[in-house]
Amino acid sequence: MEIIEVATGLRKTVIISKAEDEDFKVLTKSRYSFAWRSFKTQTKVYKLQIKGKDDILGVVGLIDFPDERRIEIKLLATSRENIGKNKAYDRIAGCLIGFACRIAVAQYGEDACVSLVPKTTLVKHYMTRYHMLNAGWQLYLEGKALNQILKEYIL
Amino acid sequence: MSAKKNHTPEELAEALVFPVALTPAQQKEAAKQLAAARKKTRQEITDNDKLALQLLQLKFQLEDYIENKEYDPEKHFGYFLKKYIEILQVKRKVFADDISIDETLLSQLINKHRTPPDHISIRLELHSNNIIPADYWFKLVEKQREHRIKTDRGLRKKERKFVHKLAVSL
Numbered sequence: 001m002e003i004i005e006v007a008t009g010l011r012k013t014v015i016i017s018k019a020e021d022e023d024f025k026v027l028t029k030s031r032y033s034f035a036w037r038s039f040k041t042q043t044k045v046y047k048l049q050i051k052g053k054d055d056i057l058g059v060v061g062l063i064d065f066p067d068e069r070r071i072e073i074k075l076l077a078t079s080r081e082n083i084g085k086n087k088a089y090d091r092i093a094g095c096l097i098g099f100a101c102r103i104a105v106a107q108y109g110e111d112a113c114v115s116l117v118p119k120t121t122l123v124k125h126y127m128t129r130y131h132m133l134n135a136g137w138q139l140y141l142e143g144k145a146l147n148q149i150l151k152e153y154i155l
Numbered sequence: 156m157s158a159k160k161n162h163t164p165e166e167l168a169e170a171l172v173f174p175v176a177l178t179p180a181q182q183k184e185a186a187k188q189l190a191a192a193r194k195k196t197r198q199e200i201t202d203n204d205k206l207a208l209q210l211l212q213l214k215f216q217l218e219d220y221i222e223n224k225e226y227d228p229e230k231h232f233g234y235f236l237k238k239y240i241e242i243l244q245v246k247r248k249v250f251a252d253d254i255s256i257d258e259t260l261l262s263q264l265i266n267k268h269r270t271p272p273d274h275i276s277i278r279l280e281l282h283s284n285n286i287i288p289a290d291y292w293f294k295l296v297e298k299q300r301e302h303r304i305k306t307d308r309g310l311r312k313k314e315r316k317f318v319h320k321l322a323v324s325l
Contacts, residue, residue: 032173061174068190076172084162085172093170106215110200110208113193115177117185118168125168135192137177137185142193143200147207 001098001154003057003091012050012089014057016099019045023056032059033077042114043067043074057082058092062100069108070140071100073116093151097130098153101146115140190209209242215270217287221294226302232295239279239287254278271296 002011019027019036027036027047036045036059043061049059060076078092097114104112115138118126123139126132131148132139141149162170165196214234219232240250247265251258256275263269276292304310 034174060172073172075174078170084166087170093172102215105208105211106219109212110205111197112208112212115189116172117177119173119175121164122168122173125165129165129169133192133196135185136188137181138189140189140192142196143208144204147204147211147231150211 001095003089014048014095015051016046016048019047023047027059031080036076058096060096069111070113070115071104073100094153098149100155101149111138112155113140113142194305213238217291231267231299232271233267237265254282
C-alpha cells in the first residue's frame with residue numbers, strides 16, 4: 001500500500017495496524033476530526049503510518065456484520081494537514097477504504113461488502129472518487145467496484 | 156477551526172467519513188435498501204470478478220498466515236494449493252497439465268509427501284496471473300522448515316554427537 005507525497009510525487013509505503021490504547025492519547029479531535037476515544041468500543045480502530053515512522057496520518061473505525069458478510073466504515077479521518085488542496089500526502093483515505101475492503105474479502109470472499117452511511121452532501125463525491133454504489137441511505141462496495149478499489153490501493 | 160468550514164465537499168469526501176447516526180426507523184429502511192441493492196449487484200457480478208475475489212481471498216489468507224508468527228501444522232503448502240485448485244474448479248489432472256507437472260507430483264505436494272521445488276512456486280505465480288506471488292508459496296515452505304528446525308528434538312539428538320565442545324557454559 002502506498003501514499004504519494006504531493007510536493008515530490010514520491011510514493012511511500014504505508015502500514016495499517018490496530019490502534020493501541022496509547023494511540024488514543026494522540027488521536028485528538030483537533031488533528032483527526034472526531035473524538036476517537038468515544039468510538040473505541042463501538043468500532044475496531046486502525047491507524048495508517050508511513051513504514052518506519054511513528055506519526056499517524058489516518059484513522060478508520062470499522063464494524064463487522066458477519067451475518068451480512070459486510071464491514072461498515074463507521075468513521076474515517078486523515079490528519080488535519082492532509083485534507084484539502086494543501087495536503088502533504090494523497091491517497092490516505094483510499095488506502096484506509098482499501099484496507100476495509102481487504103478485511104472484507106479475506107473474511108467473506110466473493111460475498112464481501114463494505115458500506116458507509118454518507119453525509120448527503122458528500123454522496124456523489126464518494127461515488128466518483130471511490131467507485132461507491134448507491135443504496136439510498138448507504139453507499140457500498142461489492143463485486144466489480146470492490147475489485148477496483150483493491151486494484152487501485154491494495155494490490 | 157472545523158475541517159467542514161474550510162473545505163469543499165469534494166475535499167471532505169476525499170479525506171473523511173463522518174459518523175452519521177440514523178434513527179431506528181432510518182436504520183431499518185437503510186438495511187432494507189442495502190439488501191435489495193446488493194441482491195441486484197450479486198446478480199450482475201461476472202464470473203471473472205467472482206473468481207478474482209475468490210483468489211484474492213486466498214491471497215489475503217495466505218498473506219495473513221505468513222505474516223503471523225504462529226505456526227499452524229494444517230496450513231502447509233498443500234493445504235493452500237488444494238484450496239487454489241478448488242477455487243478454479245478444475246480436475247487435478249487438468250491443473251497438473253496446466254502447469255506441466257505430473258499428477259502424481261501434484262498429489263504428493265497436496266498431501267505433504269514432498270517438499271515443493273522452487274519452480275513450482277514460479278509456475279503458480281504465473282498461473283494465477285500474478286495474483287498470488289511466488290514468494291508467498293516459497294514463504295509457506297520456509298515457515299514449515301523454520302518450525303521444524305526450531306522444534307525437531309530427534310534432529311538435535313542425532314547431531315549432538317558431532318559437537319565436541321560448547322562455546323560457552325550458561
